Amino acid sequence: xxxxxxxxxxxxxxxxxxxxxxxxxxxxxxxxxxxxxxxxxxxxxxxxxxxxxxxxxxxxxxxxxxxxxxxxxxxxxxxxxxxxxxxxxxxxxxxxxxxxxxxxxxxxxxxxxxxxxxxxxxxxxxxxxxxxxxxxxxxxxxxxxxxxxxxxxxxxxxxxxxxxxxxxxxxxxxxxxxxxxxxxxxxxxxxxxxxxxxxxxxxxxxxxxxxxxxxxxxxxxxxxxxxxxxxxxxxxxxxxxxxxxxxxxxxxxxxxxxxxxxxxxxxxxxxxxxxxxxxxxxxxxxxxxxxxxxxxxxxxxxxxxxxxxxxxxxxxxxxxxxxxxxxxxxxxxxxxxxxxxxxxxxxxxxxxxxxxxxxxxxxxxxxxxxxxxxxxxxxxxxxxxxxxxxxxxxxxxxxxxxxxxxxxxxxxxxxxxxxxxxxxxxxxxxxxxxxxxxxxxxxxxxxxxxxxxxxxxxxxxxxxxxxxxxxxxxxxxxxxxxxxxxxxxxxxxxxxxxxxxxxxxxxxxxxxxxxxxxxxxxxxxxxxxxxxxxxxxxxx
Numbered sequence: 001x002x003x004x005x006x007x008x009x010x011x012x013x014x015x016x017x018x019x020x021x022x023x024x025x026x027x028x029x030x031x032x033x034x035x036x037x038x039x040x041x042x043x044x045x046x047x048x049x050x051x052x053x054x055x056x057x058x059x060x061x062x063x064x065x066x067x068x069x070x071x072x073x074x075x076x077x078x079x080x081x082x083x084x085x086x087x088x089x090x091x092x093x094x095x096x097x098x099x100x101x102x103x104x105x106x107x108x109x110x111x112x113x114x115x116x117x118x119x120x121x122x123x124x125x126x127x128x129x130x131x132x133x134x135x136x137x138x139x140x141x142x143x144x145x146x147x148x149x150x151x152x153x154x155x156x157x158x159x160x161x162x163x164x165x166x167x168x169x170x171x172x173x174x175x176x177x178x179x180x181x182x183x184x185x186x187x188x189x190x191x192x193x194x195x196x197x198x199x200x201x202x203x204x205x206x207x208x209x210x211x212x213x214x215x216x217x218x219x220x221x222x223x224x225x226x227x228x229x230x231x232x233x234x235x236x237x238x239x240x241x242x243x244x245x246x247x248x249x250x251x252x253x254x255x256x257x258x259x260x261x262x263x264x265x266x267x268x269x270x271x272x273x274x275x276x277x278x279x280x281x282x283x284x285x286x287x288x289x290x291x292x293x294x295x296x297x298x299x300x301x302x303x304x305x306x307x308x309x310x311x312x313x314x315x316x317x318x319x320x321x322x323x324x325x326x327x328x329x330x331x332x333x334x335x336x337x338x339x340x341x342x343x344x345x346x347x348x349x350x351x352x353x354x355x356x357x358x359x360x361x362x363x364x365x366x367x368x369x370x371x372x373x374x375x376x377x378x379x380x381x382x383x384x385x386x387x388x389x390x391x392x393x394x395x396x397x398x399x400x401x402x403x404x405x406x407x408x409x410x411x412x413x414x415x416x417x418x419x420x421x422x423x424x425x426x427x428x429x430x431x432x433x434x435x436x437x438x439x440x441x442x443x444x445x446x447x448x449x450x451x452x453x454x455x456x457x458x459x460x461x462x463x464x465x466x467x468x469x470x471x472x473x474x475x476x477x478x479x480x481x482x483x484x485x486x487x488x489x490x491x492x493x494x495x496x497x498x499x500x501x502x503x504x505x506x507x508x509x510x511x512x513x514x515x516x517x518x519x520x521x522x523x524x525x526x527x528x529x530x531x532x533x534x535x536x537x538x539x540x
Contacts, residue, residue: 091125141325180414186313196289210290218368229381312402
C-alpha cells in the first residue's frame with residue numbers, strides 16, 4: 001500500500017453536500033479536504049469507500065461543486081490498505097476491522113470536534129478498541145491533541161481502578177496536521193470589495209468589522225464581547241464610523257431575534273448587518289469587503305479555527321480570542337492580535353459533563369453552560385480594534401503578514417503532510433504484519449454467543465436434501481432474492497447451489513467448491529436460509 005491507494009470514507013452526513021444548507025465547520029472542512037485530495041494528490045481518480053447509502057454520483061457532484069476533479073474509484077479498505085475517516089470514529093472502525101486482522105489495513109481519522117459526550121466516548125473507546133500503532137487520529141491543533149490525550153488518560157485511570165489493569169495498550173499516532181486553506185482563491189479582490197461595500201452601503205472611510213461562522217451563542221461564540229468591544233471602540237472615536245457584518249446563519253428565529261436585540265442594546269453606535277454565510281457568493285466575496293476580521297470565540301466546540309486562517313489568506317488583520325487552536329495560527333502583534341480569555345481552574349466543570357451525560361443538558365446546553373464560564377476581555381478587544389481602525393498602514397502590514405502566514409497552510413502543503421503520514425503508517429503496518437498476532441476476543445459472534453438457544457446446529461458436515469414436493473416456483477423465488485454478496489450469496493451463486501442439491505443430497509461442505517474460496521464462508525449462512533424457507537431439510 002502506498003499513499004496513492006489510501007481510500008476516503010464517504011458518508012453523506014459527514015460532508016457539506018450541495019444544497020444541504022448546513023455548512024458546519026466539520027462538514028465544510030471535510031469537503032474541502034476531499035476536494036484538495038482530488039486536486040493535489042496526483043491520483044487519476046479518488047479511491048472512496050461509500051457508506052450510509054452514498055453513491056459515486058453524490059461524491060462526484062460534491063467535487064464538481066467545489067471545482068475539483070470529479071473522478072472517483074470505489075474500493076474496499078483491504079484493497080486500499082488505508083481508510084481515512086472524516087471524524088474521530090477510529091474505535092468503531094477498528095472493531096469492524098478486527099475480525100479481518102488488525103494489520104489488514106490502517107485507519108486514520110480527524111478530531112474536528114471533541115466537545116460532546118459522543119466525542120468523549122469515541123476518544124475513550126480508543127483505549128480498549130483494537131486501535132494499533134499503524135493507525136492515527138489527526139489533530140488539527142496541539143490544543144486538540146492535549147484534549148485527546150487527557151480523555152484517553154482518564155479512561156486508562158478508570159480501567160486501572162475498575163480492573164486493576166496495568167500498562168498501556170497500543171495507541172494510535174496523534175499527529176498535528178492543521179486544516180488547509182485555498183490561499184490563492186482567498187486573495188482579496190477589488191471588484192468584490194466594491195460590490196459588497198456598495199451593497200451594504202459602506203462609505204470609503206467606513207471601517208468594516210467582519211465575523212464569519214455560525215450565529216449561535218451556545219454553539220459558536222457569545223456575541224456579547226464583540227458588541228461591547230465594537231461599541232467601546234466606536235465611542236472612543238466619534239469621527240470614525242465602524243460597521244459590523246456577521247456572515248453566518250441562525251439555527252432558528254429565536255437566535256435571530258436575540259442577535260438583533262442584543263446588537264441594538266449593546267452596540268447602538270455600530271450598525272450591524274447580517275448576510276447569509278450559506279450562500280457561496282457570500283462565502284467567496286465578503287472577505288474582500290472587510291477591513292478587520294474579529295472572532296472572539298469562547299466555546300470549547302472550536303478546535304482549530306479555520307475562519308481566522310481564511311481571513312489571513314484574504315489579507316485581513318485578525319482580532320481573535322487567545323483560545324485553543326486560534327493561538328496556533330494567529331501570531332499576536334504580527335498577523336493581528338490575540339485577546340486574553342479566562343476560565344475557572346479545578347474540577348468544578350465536571351458538573352456540566354455529568355448534566356450532559358444525564359440528559360439534563362443537550363449538546364447545545366452543555367456547550368453553552370461551559371461557555372458561560374469563559375470570559376473574553378472585551379476591554380482589550382476594544383483597544384485592539386480601535387488601534388487597527390485608526391491605522392490603515394498597520395492593517396495593511398498585518399494583512400500582508402497574514403497572507404504570508406496563510407501560505408504555510410495552503411492545501412498542497414497540507415495534502416503532502418497527509419500523504420507522508422499515510423506512507424509512514426503503511427510502513428508500520430507492513431512491518432507488524434510480517435508476524436501478526438491472531439485476533440482474539442472483541443465483539444461477540446452472533447452464532448457463538450447464542451449457541452445454547454437452538455435445539456440443534458447446522459454445521460459444515462450437515463447433509464441437506466431438497467424437501468419433496470417443494471414447488472419449482474419457490475426455489476426460483478429464493479434464487480431471485482436480492483443479492484447481498486457481503487452477508488449471503490448472489491443470485492448466480494444461489495442457482496449453482498440449487499442445481500447441485502437438485503442432483504441429490506449433499507453436505508454443506510461438499511458445495512463449497514461451487515463458490516470462489518473467498519465466498520465459502522457465506523455458504524453456511526445461506527444454507528440456514530434454505531432451511532428457514534422450507535426448501536431443504538437435513539437428511540436422515
